Amino acid sequence: MMTCKEVLESLSEFVDEDLKADVVQAMHQHIGVCSECRAEFDTLTMTIKLYRHYETPQMPAPCHDRLVKVLELEKMKKKAGQSSSGSEG
């Protein structure tokens, strides 16, 4: 039987399904009978679900336009040659 400490240390990998089959089985066994580790597992799993549920805003279109301009400027600088000192602030 795994100890609580061992279970807690492997919890993330367990959630990520990144453990060997025999360890997975031992984890399941422990969590089945230990309510504290079960709660640790449930809350960690829910935490991951919760933050993956939030959508990040898309890149606004003006960001693209400004990026293109910045790169155009850099291209012009390159074409003008390294010696030029055209600083754009």
Next chain:
Amino acid sequence: MVEERAVRDESDEALVQRAQRDDERAFGELVHRYESKVYSLALKMLRNPEDAEDVLQDTFLRAYRGIKSFQGNSTFSTWIYRITANSALMRLRKRQLPTVSIDDADEREVPINIADWAPGPVEQMLSQETQTAMAEAIESLPVEFRQVFVLRDLEELSNAEVAEILDLSVAAVKSRLHRARLKIRNRLATHFAEQPKPRRAMGAQP
């Protein structure tokens, strides 16, 4: 070599090679392919649209200047993510107060009452307050943890990819991810402990 071939159909590798020969359209296509990913990564790390845009511009300027020295030992996406992560890290370090050494930061903050908030569907747990608590929890992560957390858990890259991007061992990635998750979970546990219990079922008595 058919130079006029549509850049849209080219692989990243082919585009890199063309960009290294000063093909501006090829570099433009790489920008097109990766700009929203870079922006999204920067926004998740910095949580501020202006900073994310700065990192976006910084990343592609560096990529443009450095494309000839890109060896192709890693994929272009790993390379561009690495530039993004470094640029975001520098900005975070400037913004954040010095934090404790991350090796000392492993105290297990055992929360009280962690039980009893996980059961039930995600939708039930979602609220403006939870979102705010989550944002604060992520912002409270030390920068080195946050990098790993964003790449691994929000961008959902593999441990190996994150290790390559951040120049860490896979073991270090796993360890930081685990600690980051626990920190966020513990902050949320505190949040839920302070909340009235969510109503469980439709049939619950008012």
